[in-house]
Amino acid sequence: METRSDLRTEELLINMGPQHPSTHGVLRLVLTIDGERVVQAVPHIGYLHSSMEKIAEAKTYRQYMPFADRYDYLNAMGNELAYVRAVEKLCGIEVTPRCEYIRVIMAEMNRIASHLVYFGTLGLDTGSWSPFLYCFREREAIIQLFEDTSGQRLLYHYFRIGGLRNDLPSHFCDKLAEFLDYFPARINEYNDLLTNNIIFQRRMQGIGYLSPELCRRYSVTGPNIRGAGIPYDIRRVVGYSVYPELEFDIPTRPEGDAYARHLVRVEEMRQSVRILKQCLEKLPEGEINVKVPRRLKPVVGEVYERVESPRGELACYLISDGSEKPWRLHWRAPSFYNLQVLPELLKGAYVADTVAILGSIDIVLPDVDR
Amino acid sequence: MQDQHTSDEESKQGGSGGEPLPAAIAAALGSRITEGAVVDGVVHITVPATEVIEALRILAFEMDEPYSHLSDLCGVDRPDCIEVVYHLFRPLSNDACVVRVKLPRTNPHVPTATVLWETANWAEREAAEMYGITFEGHPDPRRLLLPDDISGYPLRKDWEYPQDHPYLRREPLHEEFPEIVGRVRAEAAPAEDERDGNSK
Numbered sequence: 345m346e347t348r349s350d351l352r353t354e355e356l357l358i359n360m361g362p363q364h365p366s367t368h369g370v371l372r373l374v375l376t377i378d379g380e381r382v383v384q385a386v387p388h389i390g391y392l393h394s395s396m397e398k399i400a401e402a403k404t405y406r407q408y409m410p411f412a413d414r415y416d417y418l419n420a421m422g423n424e425l426a427y428v429r430a431v432e433k434l435c436g437i438e439v440t441p442r443c444e445y446i447r448v449i450m451a452e453m454n455r456i457a458s459h460l461v462y463f464g465t466l467g468l469d470t471g472s473w474s475p476f477l478y479c480f481r482e483r484e485a486i487i488q489l490f491e492d493t494s495g496q497r498l499l500y501h502y503f504r505i506g507g508l509r510n511d512l513p514s515h516f517c518d519k520l521a522e523f524l525d526y527f528p529a530r531i532n533e534y535n536d537l538l539t540n541n542i543i544f545q546r547r548m549q550g551i552g553y554l555s556p557e558l559c560r561r562y563s564v565t566g567p568n569i570r571g572a573g574i575p576y577d578i579r580r581v582v583g584y585s586v587y588p589e590l591e592f593d594i595p596t597r598p599e600g601d602a603y604a605r606h607l608v609r610v611e612e613m614r615q616s617v618r619i620l621k622q623c624l625e626k627l628p629e630g631e632i633n634v635k636v637p638r639r640l641k642p643v644v645g646e647v648y649e650r651v652e653s654p655r656g657e658l659a660c661y662l663i664s665d666g667s668e669k670p671w672r673l674h675w676r677a678p679s680f681y682n683l684q685v686l687p688e689l690l691k692g693a694y695v696a697d698t699v700a701i702l703g704s705i706d707i708v709l710p711d712v713d714r
Numbered sequence: 715m716q717d718q719h720t721s722d723e724e725s726k727q728g729g730s731g732g733e734p735l736p737a738a739i740a741a742a743l744g745s746r747i748t749e750g751a752v753v754d755g756v757v758h759i760t761v762p763a764t765e766v767i768e769a770l771r772i773l774a775f776e777m778d779e780p781y782s783h784l785s786d787l788c789g790v791d792r793p794d795c796i797e798v799v800y801h802l803f804r805p806l807s808n809d810a811c812v813v814r815v816k817l818p819r820t821n822p823h824v825p826t827a828t829v830l831w832e833t834a835n836w837a838e839r840e841a842a843e844m845y846g847i848t849f850e851g852h853p854d855p856r857r858l859l860l861p862d863d864i865s866g867y868p869l870r871k872d873w874e875y876p877q878d879h880p881y882l883r884r885e886p887l888h889e890e891f892p893e894i895v896g897r898v899r900a901e902a903a904p905a906e907d908e909r910d911g912n913s914k
Contacts, residue, residue, distance in 0.1 A: 389858065389859065390858060390859035390861075393859040395868070397869060398868055560805075560831075561831055561832050561833070562832050562833055563785065563831065574805075581808055645753075648756075648786075648801055648812070659801075661788065661799075663790060674786070674788045674790075676786040680836065681833055681836075684835060684836050685832075713859055
């Protein structure tokens with residue numbers, strides 16, 4: 345570490361992580377602190393690097409499907425959506441309306457589940473245990489529906505190129521409608537526990553300030569940029585799948601601090617409920633799969649397919665050389681770019697706020713490392 | 715919308731299929747573009763390595779409707795060259811501009827884009843370790859994801875798994891632990907026969 349000549353007090357180097365419960369995985373932060381303040385933070389990543397992009401070049405387009413689940417494990421359905429949309433665009437496959445609706449239902453349910461994990465773990469990071477347990481109770485209801493549909497609880501492998509593995513089980517719509525009825529009241533409950541708690545508010549307000557200019561320089565996306573007042577949401581900007589047919593608001597907050605990002609995520613859960621209700625109403629009958637050739641050989645070309653993951657702009661960059669395997673696959677992982685801004689947010693912050701600021705960015709480490 | 719004059723100019727520059735470039739981009743970048751085309755509404759341009767930062771700066775800051783959101787930066791190993799691909803978007807819009815730089819396979823050099831976006835910092839570190847690209851002027855040219863002792867550039871097509879690296883050991887398990895695997899197999903073998911016998 346470099347030494348500085350203008351030191352006032354002795355600076356201390358603290359190594360936080362990789363095995364730290366508040367780093368949401370294996371992130372290592374090397375903090376230089378001056379008293380209680382962070383002078384410099386250097387994130388070290390790569391502990392979970394799993395060569396997702398190299399693996400893609402050795403697999404066929406179909407064989408890679410399960411890998412798409414496995415890097416941002418809290419948003420497995422959303423990752424699958426990005427990947428199948430990229431492959432389908434490359435091959436010129438158009439899926440059925442029912443399939444599109446089911447995909448959006450799955451992606452939005454996953455968004456709620458992911459935000460619930462965020463909500464709970466942020467509570468843990470700031471010293472409140474109970475919200476975590478309540479959030480996981482509601483998440484369990486969603487996971488149960490995923491399990492009934494796909495047979496899996498975390499890594500679903502439910503989407504297929506040109507369709508889905510199977511149609512929804514018969515009880516799915518009723519169960520989901522029931523969940524959507526009671527869930528908004530549960531959000532109020534969580535807010536009473538955490539969001540409206542004065543201790544939590546004092547803790548979160550005014551820390552980790554993210555300005556719109558910082559968002560541009562670091563390409564911050566997702567609820568983080570919306571917490572800085574910019575209504576940037578790929579669902580609206582690109583209008584992929586059936587999102588243009590659905591009514592929803594893009595919640596933003598002008599403050600740009602950790603609490604604003606928190607409020608945006610809470611409001612997003614309500615908007616997801618709104619989207620899901622409309623999807624259930626509009627869900628068309630019909631086929632879920634279209635015919636796709638057994639040997640999938642896209643034309644030579646490339647696509648850059650963006651979707652809105654719970655963490656921000658998720659894109660799958662896929663290059664085809666006309667063979668059965670992708671020539672190159674690159675994930676534009678939202679956590680990777682959002683984490684990069686962390687040293688800026690930590691400058692001058694209290695050491696105790698480090699975990700709260702990190703929690704408010706909401707990263708998933710396998711998504712960072714891929 | 716298309717200015718006839720510039721689109722003529724663009725076809726002289728040798729677009730690689732698709733529609734000609736939008737007039738605003740062709741006018742702003744002029745002769746910096748070596749290849750350019752619009753495919754499915756996405757602007758693709760190729761610029762020389764020496765001009766790339768200037769081209770990105772013009773696209774991101776000087777145009778009337780600037781492409782100021784650097785969505786992604788990554789390397790690609792093409793059969794004839796190493797590419798660096800910059801995905802730019804207009805803010806709050808789906809208008810995309812893909813900027814590429816073609817580099818030689820031996821000792822590829824390109825100036826860093828961190829002077830325009832800090833976004834490029836980690837993305838360039840990743841591309842550097844995966845493809846062996848040197849980003850000149852990068853503020854922090856360390857490895858990012860890979861272990862320090864790995865040799866070569868893993869995402870290049872000609873990279874081979876180092877057989878001796880402990881993280882990448884590819885010997886089957888039974889060669890490493892012959893006694894254990896032998897014992898487990900010996901225990902499992904009769905049980906399997908029994909099961910077969912019962913099912914018949």
